Amino acid sequence: MNENSDFLLDMRGISKEFPGVKALDNVNFQLKEGEVHSLLGENGAGKSTLIKVLGGIYSEDSGEIYINGERVQLNSVEDSKNNGISVIHQELVLVPHMSVAENIFLGREPMRGLSVDFGKMNRETNELLKTFDLNIKATDTLGELSIANQQMVEIVKAISVDAKILVMDEPTSSISDTEVENLFTIINQLKANGVGIIYVSHKMSEIEEICDRVTVLRDGQYIDTVEVKDTSREKLVSLMVGRELDNHYTREYHGSNQRLFEVQNLSDDTLLKDISFHINEGEIIGFAGLIGAGRSELMETIFGLREFNQGKILMNGEDILVANPEEAMNHGIALVPENRKESGLFLDQDVKFNMTITVLEEFISPLKVDSKIERSIVGEYIKSLNVKTPSMDYPIVNLSGGNQQKAILGKWLATSPKLLILDEPTRGIDVGAKSEIYDIMNKLTNNGVSIIMVSSELPEIINISDRVYVMSDGEITGELARGEMTQDSIMNLATKNL
Amino acid sequence: MNNENSIGQKVSGVFKNKIGILIALIALIAFFAFLPSTSNVFLTSNNVLNILRQASTNLYVALAMTMVIILGGIDLSVGSIIALSGVITGGLVAYNGFPVYVGVIGGLVVGLVFGAFNGLVISKTTIPAFIVTLATMNIGRGLAYIYTGGAPIRIVSDEFNFIGAGYIGSIPTPVIYLIVLIIVAMYIMNRSKMGRHIYAVGGNPQAAKFSGISNAKVVFFVHVFSGLMAAISGVVLASRMFSGQPTAGEGAEMDAIAAVVVGGTSMSGGRGTIGGTIIGGLIIAVLNNGLNLMNVNSFWQLVVKGVVILVAVYVDYIRNRKGK
Numbered sequence: 001m002n003e004n005s006d007f008l009l010d011m012r013g014i015s016k017e018f019p020g021v022k023a024l025d026n027v028n029f030q031l032k033e034g035e036v037h038s039l040l041g042e043n044g045a046g047k048s049t050l051i052k053v054l055g056g057i058y059s060e061d062s063g064e065i066y067i068n069g070e071r072v073q074l075n076s077v078e079d080s081k082n083n084g085i086s087v088i089h090q091e092l093v094l095v096p097h098m099s100v101a102e103n104i105f106l107g108r109e110p111m112r113g114l115s116v117d118f119g120k121m122n123r124e125t126n127e128l129l130k131t132f133d134l135n136i137k138a139t140d141t142l143g144e145l146s147i148a149n150q151q152m153v154e155i156v157k158a159i160s161v162d163a164k165i166l167v168m169d170e171p172t173s174s175i176s177d178t179e180v181e182n183l184f185t186i187i188n189q190l191k192a193n194g195v196g197i198i199y200v201s202h203k204m205s206e207i208e209e210i211c212d213r214v215t216v217l218r219d220g221q222y223i224d225t226v227e228v229k230d231t232s233r234e235k236l237v238s239l240m241v242g243r244e245l246d247n248h249y250t251r252e253y254h255g256s257n258q259r260l261f262e263v264q265n266l267s268d269d270t271l272l273k274d275i276s277f278h279i280n281e282g283e284i285i286g287f288a289g290l291i292g293a294g295r296s297e298l299m300e301t302i303f304g305l306r307e308f309n310q311g312k313i314l315m316n317g318e319d320i321l322v323a324n325p326e327e328a329m330n331h332g333i334a335l336v337p338e339n340r341k342e343s344g345l346f347l348d349q350d351v352k353f354n355m356t357i358t359v360l361e362e363f364i365s366p367l368k369v370d371s372k373i374e375r376s377i378v379g380e381y382i383k384s385l386n387v388k389t390p391s392m393d394y395p396i397v398n399l400s401g402g403n404q405q406k407a408i409l410g411k412w413l414a415t416s417p418k419l420l421i422l423d424e425p426t427r428g429i430d431v432g433a434k435s436e437i438y439d440i441m442n443k444l445t446n447n448g449v450s451i452i453m454v455s456s457e458l459p460e461i462i463n464i465s466d467r468v469y470v471m472s473d474g475e476i477t478g479e480l481a482r483g484e485m486t487q488d489s490i491m492n493l494a495t496k497n498l
Numbered sequence: 499m500n501n502e503n504s505i506g507q508k509v510s511g512v513f514k515n516k517i518g519i520l521i522a523l524i525a526l527i528a529f530f531a532f533l534p535s536t537s538n539v540f541l542t543s544n545n546v547l548n549i550l551r552q553a554s555t556n557l558y559v560a561l562a563m564t565m566v567i568i569l570g571g572i573d574l575s576v577g578s579i580i581a582l583s584g585v586i587t588g589g590l591v592a593y594n595g596f597p598v599y600v601g602v603i604g605g606l607v608v609g610l611v612f613g614a615f616n617g618l619v620i621s622k623t624t625i626p627a628f629i630v631t632l633a634t635m636n637i638g639r640g641l642a643y644i645y646t647g648g649a650p651i652r653i654v655s656d657e658f659n660f661i662g663a664g665y666i667g668s669i670p671t672p673v674i675y676l677i678v679l680i681i682v683a684m685y686i687m688n689r690s691k692m693g694r695h696i697y698a699v700g701g702n703p704q705a706a707k708f709s710g711i712s713n714a715k716v717v718f719f720v721h722v723f724s725g726l727m728a729a730i731s732g733v734v735l736a737s738r739m740f741s742g743q744p745t746a747g748e749g750a751e752m753d754a755i756a757a758v759v760v761g762g763t764s765m766s767g768g769r770g771t772i773g774g775t776i777i778g779g780l781i782i783a784v785l786n787n788g789l790n791l792m793n794v795n796s797f798w799q800l801v802v803k804g805v806v807i808l809v810a811v812y813v814d815y816i817r818n819r820k821g822k
Contacts (some may be wrong), residue, residue, distance in 0.1 A: 035624075060531075086795070148536065169588075258680050291507045303708075305707065305708070323563075324710075324712065325707065325708065325709070325710040326710045326711075326712065328710075329710045341700075342704055342705070343702075343704045343705050343707075344705050344708065345702065345705060346697070346698055346701040346702050346705055346768070347701065347702065348697070348701045348768040348769045349697065349698075349701060349768075353694065353697070356697075357694060357698055357709050357711070358709050358710060360691045360694055360695075363693065364689070364690065364691050366690075368689065369688075369689050
């Protein structure tokens with residue numbers, strides 16, 4: 001049978017079921033040589049499962065996979081590699097204490113007699129790095145490189161095995177704009193060499209720029225495959241969520257003139273310099289800036305996770321001390337951190353545990369645990385935030401990213417904060433969950449809660465914030481009112497100190 | 499395939515795991531109860547109380563070790579604390595002529611001081627618990643030898659002997675303490691804020707910090723508790739042996755870790771139960787007792803114990819792999 005010879009990879013009718021969830025239901029996916037093909041869908045749509053089937057991590061329950069027209073069985077990671085498939089996972093899987101060359105050749109080191117031929121390894125690595133115009137040396141210790149450069153090493157490693165099919169799972173989630181451009185150059189080179197690339201990303205602008213075709217999945221089902229040049233952002237979003245989403249970003253202004261919280265001339269000895277800003281009751285203020293501008297560090301300082309040596313923090317005009325998060329919480333401050341997995345979730349535990357860890361004193365007294373109150377707290381936030389979970393006793397690790405994020409939000413809302421700090425609240429979550437989070441933010445501000453939102457997505461900053469502060473290299477370089485916010489004005493301020 | 503049951507397994511994971519080792523315990527008991535060479539003695543009330551008494555001093559330590567291991571740490575100093583608290587109690591009573599209760603308090607204070615020191619260093623620095631408690635293990639053992647000059651301190655006092663060798667009704671005193679301490683440990687882990695904080699810090703220290711939990715306080719508390727439990731074990735053992743011995747509790751840390759691990763607590767932290775540890779401790783005690791009754795020599799007993807630990811950890815490993 002050679003009817004599939006048009007395609008480098010042809011996955012047909014792939015189904016995969018987990019207890020209670022049909023993760024993939026008769027999904028088709030076809031990749032051509034020299035094509036960049038985006039896999040698009042909300043969290044939980046089945047993208048990761050499909051990639052894991054391709055990577056040999058999961059076995060499909062039914063369906064067929066053809067590579068260059070040949071039926072293949074991908075029962076292990078080994079099988080997958082032998083068939084020319086190379087997967088770059090979202091999380092880095094490199095050894096930090098080893099050199100760049102050792103990482104790239106890990107497990108297939110060139111040998112001379114009984115010892116590793118380091119000279120050859122370093123030479124070949126440097127050649128590879130040069131083709132991608134990377135400012136990294138083969139002998140650099142991996143752990144000392146920036147996260148972005150580590151990601152580049154991961155990509156170089158994946159390519160160095162002469163992969164025919166390269167899977168990139170959210171490759172730009174931790175790298176800066178210039179590095180994204182670098183990556184795209186690399187992708188174009190690979191395309192020219194006939195490599196087929198599966199590109200998973202939530203960022204529409206990237207898909208428009210680099211991808212040839214898009215396959216959309218929804219709830220484990222194949223929806224459609226479209227040419228990027230024949231489609232629009234609105235069309236793709238509607239394929240993903242199954243409905244037209246218009247104006248899902250807008251907000252009516254609700255802030256009052258009553259000043260709630262203020263920071264005056266705050267500095268620390270490492271990054272933050274003379275920071276002053278304020279927020280009114282019911283207001284949403286945005287914090288824009290490039291990675292490394294110090295936004296997250298500022299928020300962690302306000303929340304008592306970092307020390308500062310100058311300046312004041314005022315709540316309702318009163319000087320407050322926030323030596324640790326507990327004190328910040330006592331003053332009505334809550335921080336939903338940037339990295340869900342690292343700083344937000346207890347993955348060993350269930351939804352209930354995760355959502356109540358900040359308010360244990362509300363139902364645990366020295367004599368008893370009142371599980372009725374516990375369940376009603378959790379139930380309230382599961383309902384009001386629309387957390388999709390089979391039950392509150394369900395392991396949180398099995399929820400989708402968007403629902404995990406809502407659960408974390410719930411744990412903070414349970415503390416009834418006056419000031420809610422959201423650090424990249426919609427990173428890595430799908431469009432539907434995003435608009436739900438915006439709705440929640442709107443509702444909260446209606447009830448007088450003030451929200452500080454740190455975000456790297458300019459449309460989000462512009463559409464959601466009542467005012468925005470822009471930071472650059474540890475300083476606030478400007479404040480923009482609602483009418484003054486444009487991508488240009490923000491980017492100008494964000495790059496002012498660089 | 500591998501992931502076929504992962505979700506279901508996780509939902510009922512904790513419960514299921516306990517069922518697994520509970521069945522293992524029951525099977526072991528049934529084996530010794532029906533084996534011709536042990537059947538006439540094994541299930542007599544004398545022998546059952548004997549097993550419980552043997553399990554008790556190990557379990558005091560293992561209850562706290564469960565918390566330490568859930569935190570992602572380890573406490574190697576407990577064996578030395580057992581020795582030092584035993585000899586200090588003995589010394590205060592036998593050398594200095596203090597009343598028994600002063601001696602007991604002195605012994606317990608030794609445990610609190612060592613635990614506080616461990617907790618302070620581990621929570622205020624980044625030195626791993628393994629290293630810190632390895633150091634205090636040597637310090638404690640050394641001090642016990644220095645204090646006694648290497649010889650046991652005999653304690654002749656009925657009052658003192660009652661503590662570890664007495665009976666209340668027909669129940670040996672160490673078993674009574676065990677019941678009380680189990681209730682305390684279960685209360686901490688299942689009914690208190692501290693328990694949730696222990697699971698949180700052990701599961702994800704950074705998320706715990708971001709949730710307003712003081713990781714340092716939790717680490718400090720758990721190590722103080724571990725020191726105290728080791729000291730209780732030390733006092734009870736000294737009483738049972740009528741003497742404070744500098745060699746007491748040698749390898750006790752390993753027996754405690756064995757009970758915890760056989761009980762299904764994950765060495766990587768964040769997961770585990772007091773209930774599991776109790777069953778784990780009982781499995782080891784039943785095994786020791788049964789093999790003794792069978793007249794298996796003690797060298798072979800070590801081999802069997804090692805195999806049991808390995809099997810238990812292997813099962814844990816399989817379970818973890820399926821979970822992912």
